[in-house]
Amino acid sequence: MRTSDADILIVPGLSGSGPDHWQTRWEQKLSTARRVEQADWERPIRELWTERVASEVAASARPVILVAHSLGVPTVVHAAGRFAPGAVAGAFLVGLPDVERPDMPSEIDPxxxxxxxxxxxxxxxxxxxxxxxxxxxxxxxxFAYSWGSAIVDAGQAGHMNAESGYGPWPEGLMRFAGFLKLL
Incomplete structure (x- = not known):
């Protein structure tokens, strides 16, 4: 699949992926990409976030490719059952936070x-x-095995965000292009 054949939905996590984040750069670079905007990036509520992703998928005219980072990954996983069959062609998930850990930030909806x-x-x-x-x-x-996802070992990459040095992230874009070829 080519990017021009799909609606690419960028699904950020907590704080919404700032201007130096790879998701923002990809959104600007890929002509069919758009960000799933949340009402409150600092106080994520699962029901509201998943509903927003589901409504963006439903509003898409072409097959959807989801590109999620951090809390966007659990949002996509929780929303998956709300998507019409065949509406989502694939998901590129990066930097899963283990929301089951007791030390997750308190602003994240339990x-x-x-x-x-x-x-x-x-x-x-x-x-x-x-x-x-x-x-x-x-x-x-x-989690990847449970979801049937291919797992990619990024090595020592931190949270794969701008703070970890993943602004442009050309290797990720190449990996994304490889993923699209399989769809």
Whole structure:
């Protein structure tokens, strides 16, 4: 699949991915990409966030490719059952936070936990870091297997955000292009 054949929905996490974040750069670079805007980026409420993603998928005219980072990943996983069959062609998931950990930031709605373990009804890949402060690699790997997602070991990459040095992230864009070729 080519990017021009799909609606690419960028699904940021907490704080909405700032101007230097790779998601923002991809949104600007990819002509069919648009951000799923949330009403409150600082106080995520699972029901509101998942409903917003589901409504954006429903409003799309072409097959959807979801590109989620951080809390956007649990948002997509929780919303997956709300998508019409075949509406989502695939999901590129990056930097899963383990929302089941007791030390997650207090502003995150506890309803994000537990994470569903059902297989996702579309192809997906989860890119995980060996030193992500929000999720140990083995947990990310376990979730990926539950969802039927391919797992990509990003090595020592932190949370794969601008603060970790992942502004442009050309390697991620190449990995994304490879994922699209499989769809």
């Amino acid at each position: 309803a994000f936990s537990p994470l569903p373990r059902d297989p996702l009804p579309f192809p997906s890949v989860l890119v995980a870091s060996r030193d992500d402060p929000y999720c140990i690699y083995e947990r990310a790997e376990d």
